[in-house]
Amino acid sequence: xxxxxxxxxxCALCTFGIPLTFWLGIYILYWELQLSDRxxxxxxxxxxxARKPFKDVDENLxxxxxxxxxxxxxxxxxxxxxxxxxxxxxxxxxDYDVVKTQELGRIFNEKxxxxxxxxxxxxxxxxxxxxxxxxxxxxxDTRNExxxxxxxxxxxxxxxxxxxxxxxxxxxxxxxxxxVLDRSPSxxxxxxxxxxxxxIFAHLGKKLxxxxxxxxxxVKLLKTPQRLGLIRARIYGANFAKGQVVxxxxxxxxxxxxxxxxxxxxxxxDYHTVTVPIxxxxxxxxxxxxxxxxxxxxxxxxxxxxxxxIPVSTxxxxxPIKTPTMAGGLFAMNKTYFHQLGAYDAGMNIWGGENxxxxxxxxxxxxxxxxxxxxxxxxxxxxxxxxxxxxxEDTMLKNSIRVAKVWMDEYADYFFQQNWLAKKYSYxxxxxxxxxxxxxxxxxxxWYLDNIYPExxxxxxxQSKHLELRMKKDVxxxxxxxxxxxxxxxxxxxxxxxxxxxxxxxxxxxxxxxxGLAKQLWYETDESELKLASKLCMDVDVGKSxxxxxxxxxxxxxxxSQNWIWKSKDTxxxxxxxxxxxxxxxxxxxxGMYAGVSICGxxxxxxxxxxx
Ligand code: UD2
Ligand code: MN
Numbered sequence: 001x002x003x004x005x006x007x008x009x010x011c012a013l014c015t016f017g018i019p020l021t022f023w024l025g026i027y028i029l030y031w032e033l034q035l036s037d038r039x040x041x042x043x044x045x046x047x048x049x050a051r052k053p054f055k056d057v058d059e060n061l062x063x064x065x066x067x068x069x070x071x072x073x074x075x076x077x078x079x080x081x082x083x084x085x086x087x088x089x090x091x092x093x094x095d096y097d098v099v100k101t102q103e104l105g106r107i108f109n110e111k112x113x114x115x116x117x118x119x120x121x122x123x124x125x126x127x128x129x130x131x132x133x134x135x136x137x138x139x140x141d142t143r144n145e146x147x148x149x150x151x152x153x154x155x156x157x158x159x160x161x162x163x164x165x166x167x168x169x170x171x172x173x174x175x176x177x178x179x180v181l182d183r184s185p186s187x188x189x190x191x192x193x194x195x196x197x198x199x200i201f202a203h204l205g206k207k208l209x210x211x212x213x214x215x216x217x218x219v220k221l222l223k224t225p226q227r228l229g230l231i232r233a234r235i236y237g238a239n240f241a242k243g244q245v246v247x248x249x250x251x252x253x254x255x256x257x258x259x260x261x262x263x264x265x266x267x268x269x270d271y272h273t274v275t276v277p278i279x280x281x282x283x284x285x286x287x288x289x290x291x292x293x294x295x296x297x298x299x300x301x302x303x304x305x306x307x308x309x310i311p312v313s314t315x316x317x318x319x320p321i322k323t324p325t326m327a328g329g330l331f332a333m334n335k336t337y338f339h340q341l342g343a344y345d346a347g348m349n350i351w352g353g354e355n356x357x358x359x360x361x362x363x364x365x366x367x368x369x370x371x372x373x374x375x376x377x378x379x380x381x382x383x384x385x386x387x388x389x390x391x392x393e394d395t396m397l398k399n400s401i402r403v404a405k406v407w408m409d410e411y412a413d414y415f416f417q418q419n420w421l422a423k424k425y426s427y428x429x430x431x432x433x434x435x436x437x438x439x440x441x442x443x444x445x446x447w448y449l450d451n452i453y454p455e456x457x458x459x460x461x462x463q464s465k466h467l468e469l470r471m472k473k474d475v476x477x478x479x480x481x482x483x484x485x486x487x488x489x490x491x492x493x494x495x496x497x498x499x500x501x502x503x504x505x506x507x508x509x510x511x512x513x514x515x516g517l518a519k520q521l522w523y524e525t526d527e528s529e530l531k532l533a534s535k536l537c538m539d540v541d542v543g544k545s546x547x548x549x550x551x552x553x554x555x556x557x558x559x560x561s562q563n564w565i566w567k568s569k570d571t572x573x574x575x576x577x578x579x580x581x582x583x584x585x586x587x588x589x590x591x592g593m594y595a596g597v598s599i600c601g602x603x604x605x606x607x608x609x610x611x612x
Contacts, residue, residue, distance in 0.1 A: 190243030328355025353399030
């Protein structure tokens, strides 16, 4: 018996064990080879370790490989979820229509929701929508009709387009590049220089290299040796430029029809002219493209850039408009002049202040800065910056001190009076910049205020406070479409604020309906906002948690998280929010009933009626 048992064990080992070990070995070998062969291999991100300036290396690498694994699948639309517009061969939406674009953020499942939240964390805009849009999508031509009649000279200087980026979303970056190639005469584009400012995301590694190699021949990709910040990264890029004009763009733009010729033409006439397009708004939540009004650049004494109305005397719709300052991201300048004028202040770190510095310098040292109404470029305006300074420095403050000390003479005092922190903040050595100012024999700041920005008021000027207030005042006037209460069909309750009607951030709850109660009186505007008592708007916190609550917030007047689109569902309506891509619903929490949002579906908790 014992003998038999031992034999049967041996037999089993021979028959199953040995072949099993053999095949297991082959299998492991196969996968090893596969992995090292694959361009997106999980080993790939390790390459990025060497140039990573962050402390939490392992945390980041983990995140990178997670992202890498889910990347590209994110924007892919499953059968049945395809956008209802014209799509390219990959199913990404190509044509433009506000309603269709708003649909692109729709969340179909948990994976979508995760992707969207990841995108917000990394980029502060809705990456899910960006990934679902074609890289060649159409955008509305927002120019004044008169612009279309202008004929530009056939001989214009060539441009080097310089786009710096740090951790940009793959599709937003490539859409910027494609829009330039799609909407510029090719003989005017000498090259496009992409400057990768020490990005750590895997999709900006081999995947980007390969995409560039396969799809472009005028695009050069440079990598900064370490994180330089946007100011030094631009200098770095400009040093490689070979075109006659350098044109800077942020890495999340879409240039509009015939954007380049109007920027180059004034430079061809006088190379001291620096030109800026009108910056249209790409909504960070929905990617809806909205035209910007005609305004020009100014600043306040805290040295923050602001938009100013255009003085009536110079109210052009087509002609260039002289502007005291520029927003910073998008402009064109003769390359030699850019260097002659001192490029940028290389002592400035990461972000902020360089736009006022170059504006003051252009004007004070003999140049001219103009907004070109016939050139329009869309830019994703984010509500926050998704990156920080590696050493935690307040770079805006540091850079602004350098601006004040170098260019503003006695007027610098106004800045320091407003900014007590600035008095003690370390700002580095400015001797080179002071020498530059001497060498170029630049005018005083008083000259600049008197001649270029006479509209500017001083802080101790009574009129100034009045003007600031006027500028802050919401110029956006809505049309009310209907007013009444919003009734939840399932519970029969009505939406109302949890607190007073003027209390910001108050949660929206479901309470017994009471006719005429101000807390339940909603005004729907022609921009699809829901204003309570005509003051605050129903809004949602996006990308923060699983359970998203609705709250009251200051009306922004922009399409986005405050948009509520009523979609008929036989007996009642679903109320769709294009920013979160989900529908208004009732949520029960700690015994109370709240208004939240959830994935749109056939559920009675999402049905509402507007009772006028
Ligand atoms: C605005 C400008 C921006 C710049 C900034 C002030 C527009 C449309 N944008 O802020 O160009 O003038 O004001 O400094 O006028 N980047 C790097 N390295 C970094 C940080 C950022 O390359 O360390 C890139 C970034 O990926 C982007 C560009 O610099 O392409 C501008 O940064 P932003 O988009 O965060 O700045 P924005 O638009 O808030
Ligand atoms: Mn930007």
